[in-house]
Amino acid sequence: MSKKRGLSLEDKREQLLQIFYESQDFYLLRELEKLGPRKGVISQAVKDVLQSLVDDDLVFKDKIGTSVYFWSLPSRAGHQLRQVRAKLEADLSATKSHRLELEKMKESSKKGRENSDEREAAIAELNEMEQEHKALKDELEQYADNDPALCENMKNATEIAHQAVNRWTDNVFSLQNWCSNNFPEAKERLQSVYKEVGINDDFDYLD
Template sequence: MSKKRGLSLEEKREKMLQIFYESQDFYLLKELEKMGPKKGVITQSVKDVVQSLVDDDLVSKDKIGTSVYFWSLPSCAGNQLRNVHQKLDSELQSSGKRHAQLVEQCEELKKGREESDEREAALEDLKAIQSKHKELKSELEKYRDNDPAAFEAMKEAIEVAHTSANRWTDNIFTLKQWCSNNFPQAKEQLQNMYQEIGITDDFDYLEMAPLPSKALAD
């Protein structure tokens, strides 16, 4: 024997509404929980089903003293349906107006964009101008090396690098002197180490050739 199918939420809502419509009376939740099973709605579901009806304004709820009462009349449901219908009708009209506005805007945007010889010629001119702009921009890049601002920046960078290199040369000479003073017996070993790391006899400060005062022209 197949198991009996339970009621869906919508079916439970309809069953609970029947209780209100048939009696047109006021109920406490505990009373509804007792009446629900008679309509096929289990006690544990009654509270959630009734609350969903309250949320949709199909059932009214009010606190009187310390008790909370629920009620619903067929006329209330009719009013609710009329309100929903009016709301949907208003939204439909608004959507229709918006659609008409968009169609009108679309038609306005099309004006002046009709295919014509003048439009084709204008588009060709635009492409030619864009191509020329790209060409000139590329040509400008070739002369960046002669840009005075770029030249001055490069000149400053060279001077900073030269100063830094000689500062490190100073540090190396200071370190060599310190090693000689503190390890005189290791003079030969130190000399070999200097040779291995590139500090040869001709190691000295860097001299920088004079830089031109401005970028050279082609």
């Protein structure tokens, strides 16, 4: 024997609304939790179902003193549903209008693009020009090393490097003289250190 299936959320909402419609009275939450099981809505679920109805403006609540009362009238609920329906119909109408506009734009964009010998020839010519442009671009890149601006930059960089090398060479000679003058007893050791760091007898300024 199959287990009895419980009410869905929508069914619970409908049953809870019937409590209000049948009595057209005001209720406290604890009163609804007692009446809910008579309609198939367990007391533990009444609060959540009731809140969902309040969120959708199908049930209204107001605080009087320290108590919160809930109520719902068929006329008010009907008005809310009519408003929802009107909004949905307006949205549907706007969507249909937008779709028609898109279809018109689509048809309009097709004008002048019909298949023809002239169009096919124009497309072929465009493809040929694009290929020629790519070939010229590739050829231009091969001569990039001979670019006058690039050559000028390399020339300037070389000059700066040349000056820097001679400046450091001058620093090395100054250091050698200082060490020789201040530590003459260590001259042979200094010569050995020079060779270790690559300073040989032919070490000199660059022309």
